[in-house]
Amino acid sequence: MNIPNLITLGRVILVPVVFWLLVTGQTQAAFFAFVLAGVSDAVDGFIAKRFNQSTELGAYLDPLADKLLIVSIFVALGVGGALPSWLVIAVVTRDILIVVGVMLSWLLDHPVRIAPLIVSKANTVAQIVLAGTVLADDGFGLGLETLRITLVWVAGALTIASLAAYLRAWLRHMSG
Template identity: 35%
Template structure:
């Protein structure tokens, strides 16, 4: 297994550790785990592309690991009362829709690559979760709810990127079996 794939697996292994740490109320420790896991997302992709280490495993598992990390964090934050459930439902709906679209496309021999809006969506979600875990630090001292603002931006980007994937790939729905 190459280094990018090991980083992806490491991110997936970090998820249950993150969940336990967060659910026991150690927000700052959970934030450290979350940030480190999020950074592996950027790192594994850069290494894979730079050294031509792109694999089918990585193509499938890397986005899955991202979704697992972010959605696990958001669901835990709903349980802890830090994030409204409807926002997580929007995120889940988008992820199921895009994954379904990709599955149908793949069955027709079409590959739907990650678009820039999807990448921005992931980054905004990771920033929002981090700020929520840090209780809006360091912005709490300024009285600016940056964590809430980033959460809203991430939900807007989630909706936008989901619509963009559907519109740009509408031909997948019109193809005959």
Template identity: 40%
Template sequence: MEEPRDLESKTPPEATARDLPVRVSSAVWTVPNVISMVRIGLIGVFGWLLVAGYDLWAVGALVAAGVSDFLDGFLARRWQQVTVLGRLLDPAADRLLTIVVVIALALRGAVPWWLVAILLARDAMVATVVLVGRTHHVSTPQVTFTGKAATAALYVFLPLAFLAHDRWDGVHVAAIIGACAAAGLYWISGIAYVRDVSQRSHSGTIGASARRGQEHLG
């Protein structure tokens, strides 16, 4: 007869590090957190360079911010340095940089204002849902692969649209089309965040109602 297996004590051989539970610490000064802080600082650098007319340097700052966006998350998982602060800094830096970049580029005429409206409406939707979720004691949803892919695509197509503006019409049109596709992914990830918060808020409400019911029965 086959011996029963201890499912809790054994890890399947095909399991990888991504399958294991993520340990979240309360540390502040980790390498991924510092990278996220630097990305926030690059927002001011980008804005100053753009206003001062150093367009190529501004694009360089934006590219550096895009690289840091990938690097902080990768290192946090690779070095097991996922923190509570990091889970707040990373999406906050992404949203703030996206807002500043699209508004700045629209003011320079590199991207249309309707694209700015689409991106800002998505961020406003997610921010509203997060605030509502907090009233139900629901934590902020974690960044998804789709959200990261959308942000990375925006980091590629928005600077390209800026560089091609008034220089290469065909490249500029292609960059705007790519940015629109990225905006579509951006909205898909945003809707996923809304569903996540809504489901967890609903589950929390049901759980609280059940506990109150048990208290009355007791």
């Protein structure tokens, strides 16, 4: 256990806090907690790389913390009507299917190497930008409806494209 992993664990602990803030209508506070989570992600990554403190635990924990935060925000915003249900379902389904695929490959004694694809990185960026935009718009009344609609469609398209790319890579791996 080192400082970057402790920071990442702090981000995991922040997930239910952000979810609770959203469910209770405290969008401004949720926005600031989301920004804090983003800063902590950058800080733990910087420390791990700069001071050679990267660990196997951190390699799994960091993306897990990010996914937990994004999925919980998307679910809370979907339940509250700030994001369309189809997008929330697509985001959650994609992540579940990726986890199931990895677990299935391990169970079949043909483990798949976990490596993010370029489309997946673009998808993550789109989801983060969308979540931050919705939180800021709802929290501060910025009037970003057109931008939100555009980001919903971009995130939706990238979520589907990312799932298709992972499915293709997984099928190749499992059959070869």
